[in-house]
Amino acid sequence: MYPDETIAAVATPPGEGGIGIVRVSGPRAVEVVKRVFRPRNSGIDLDMVNKELVYGHVHDLQGGRIDEVLVAVMRSPHSYTREDVVEINCHGGFIPLKLTLETVLTMGVRLAEPGEFTKRAFLNGRLDLAQAEAVADLIRARTEESHRMAMEQLGGRLSGIVTRLQDDLLSLLAAVEAELDFPTDDVGEMDRETLSTRVGDILEALDRLLLSFATGRLFREGVSAVLAGKPNAGKSSLMNALLRWDRAIVTCVPGTTRDVIEETYVIRGIPLRLADTAGLRETGDPVEAAGIERTRRALELAGLVVMVGDAATGVSGEDRELASLVNGRPVVLAINKVDLARPEPAFQELAASLNGCPVVEVSAVTGAGLAGLEQAMVETVTAGSLPGETPLVAAARHARALGRARDLLQAVLARAGEGWPVDLLTIDLREAWEALGEITGSGAGAELIDRIFRDFCLGK
Ligand SMILES: Nc1nc2c(ncn2[C@@H]2O[C@H](COP(=O)(O)OP(=O)(O)OP(=O)(O)O)[C@@H](O)[C@H]2O)c(=O)[nH]1
Ligand SMILES: [Mg+2]
Missing domain, CATH: 1.20.120.430 (tRNA modification GTPase MnmE domain 2)
Structure with missing residues (x-):
């Protein structure tokens, strides 16, 4: 890094646009731009200008006009880099920008490295490192939440x-x-x-x-939520009911789902990768067995397990086996098919064996209890995190x-x-x-x- 060097780069994205900007920063910024820019009002001297836009033309060293532009001069230390900065606002096309930059670069100005303007702002004490990183985060923000976080960091809240x-x-x-x-x-x-x-x-x-x-x-990357349970408990029906469309095949034949089926689903701003899985049981069918192996792998990676029980058949050995497999993980027990039968007390014992995980009674068919299930899922994945604040x-x-x-x-x-x-x-x-x-x-x-x-x- 040589702060006595003057640097330049195109500051706007490549492609066509209303305006494109060539940014020049360093001790010779004004002197160099003066040589390629002719103000419309010939009485204007760029040396006398600060924080104003001046209308005119950029031309090459032979005097040929390149573009009709507005030039902004921001003098040290009141600029992005704290150095003298001049921005040439060209038309946003490839050629005007290329020619303008090339002309500037013939005058002992160096092409800036990626991030070098911000690096200079950091080295000159205008931003600290966390704030400088926030600039990159702000540019890359894809969600409103990450945008809010970047703005707060840029404002210096974390640094403070x-x-x-x-x-x-x-x-x-x-x-x-x-x-x-x-x-x-x-x-x-x-x-x-x-x-x-x-x-x-x-x-x-x-x-x-x-x-x-x-x-x-959690808000940026989401969490993987796996629906698991014995065959026919209604996992696929529950998946469809939560997604509100028929994503997974539902039949009355146990062992219907073979592969892991994933779909992203957002509850209260948290992206859940919801996965429906093959019902867990002993089987001689090699296809079903391969599906069950995949269920086990999905469970290992799950950030949340929604264990689906069946009120109509009650708690079985398969349920207890699954419970011991997922014990210690964030679990919600959804007792499905409550439209058919009242859940037996053994479900409460099952939940107690899972560190007293939340229990929700639902019916994938009538839709009863689904809001409560979503609530329990959100509370379980956000357990211990900070509510509300950015x-x-x-x-x-x-x-x-x-x-x-x-x-x-x-x-x-x-x-x-x-x-x-x-x-x-x-x-x-x-x-x-x-x-x-x-x-x-x-x-x-x-x-x-x-x-x-x-x-x-x-x-x-
Ligand atoms: N009455 C009633 N029937 C349900 C409910 N949920 C699912 N079913 C029925 O139960 C049967 C099995 O449903 P699925 O959703 O395929 O069950 P699954 O757990 O995905 O089963 P596998 O994929 O075989 O492991 C189907 O006939 C569904 O219509 C419910 O809440 N109430
Ligand atoms: Mg299924």
């Missing part, structure tokens, strides 16, 4: 919290080190209990941030740094409890501080910074 936690750690370190330097004085009286309380507070904040990452991921942590990189800081502080807490000497604890405290610094960039190395900006698009 992380910086506060870093400050807390630093003042803790200072107090501990003062104690080490002046052990006989009263300076920074820091017993292990005070240290543990303060580390505990920081840990709590870190846990909240990590939880918000899990919530955000999650703060969107990037896996940030979650990893937070997780590392949390692990280090947990070790500090455990060691303080075991009576370790305080000076040995400062090492982990300092490392936790550095881990947090990777989020905002205060502790990020050149390699990490390069890797982050390499993923940006050209011209940003």
Whole structure:
């Protein structure tokens, strides 16, 4: 990175459009554009212009007109990169942009690398690293939720919290080190209990941030929900009833469904990959057996298991076997066919054996209880996540740094409890501080910074 170099790139996407922009940034930006731009009003001097649009033409070095343009000048430090920036607003066609850029590049200006404008904004202190990453997230946002998260991050909400936690750690370190330097004085009286309380507070904040990452991921990536149960319980009927169309084949023959059938289905903003599976039972039929093997694999990967029971036949050995297979996972027990019979009490015992999972009585045929089933599914997948508020942590990189800081502080807490000497604890405290610094960039190395900006698009 050579900040004394002036760089340029086309900042708008390739293709046809109303406008296309050539962006130039660096110490020579104004001087270079002055040489290729003729303002319509010849009295205008670009050197005197700031944050104004000037109408005129760009031409090549032989004086041939390239395009009719508006030029915007934004002077350092009040620009995107904090350097002098000039944007040439051309017509949005391939050739005008190509010729304009090529002409600018003949004058000792270098083509910008992907993300280099934003990288300069970061290196010049206009954005921290988390905010710079938010720029890329904002451009790539595909859902309103990810857009909201990117905007909050760009506004510095995450950075603010992380910086506060870093400050807390630093003042803790200072107090501990003062104690080490002046052990006989009263300076920074820091017993292990005070240290543990303060580390505990920081840990709590870190846990909240990590939880918000899990919530955000749920909304972004969704969860796989698997309908499983014995043959003929009504899994396929329930799948169709939830999707509100006849996706899966339903017959009165047990063993109808052979393959795993998946369909995406959104409940309250959470994308569920809903899977109907083959009923679980002992079988001599090789096709059915292969289907059952697939059911088992789907169950292993499931983020939610909807166990389908049959009120008409009651609880059987197959139900108990499935329960032991999925025990410990997020499960909802749906007792189907309640239009035919009242569920026997054994279903409650089955649910109790599944850590008291939610039980919902439904009928895939009449539609009774479906809203309650959806409610139980949502509550089970969102269990423990933050309700309502927009999650703060969107990037896996940030979650990893937070997780590392949390692990280090947990070790500090455990060691303080075991009576370790305080000076040995400062090492982990300092490392936790550095881990947090990777989020905002205060502790990020050149390699990490390069890797982050390499993923940006050209011209940003
Ligand atoms: N009365 C009543 N019948 C139902 C209900 N749900 C399903 N059925 C019937 O039960 C039979 C089996 O339904 P499916 O949905 O194919 O059952 P399944 O669990 O997918 O069965 P397999 O694919 O064989 O494992 C069909 O005849 C359905 O019409 C219900 O809520 N009430
Ligand atoms: Mg089926």
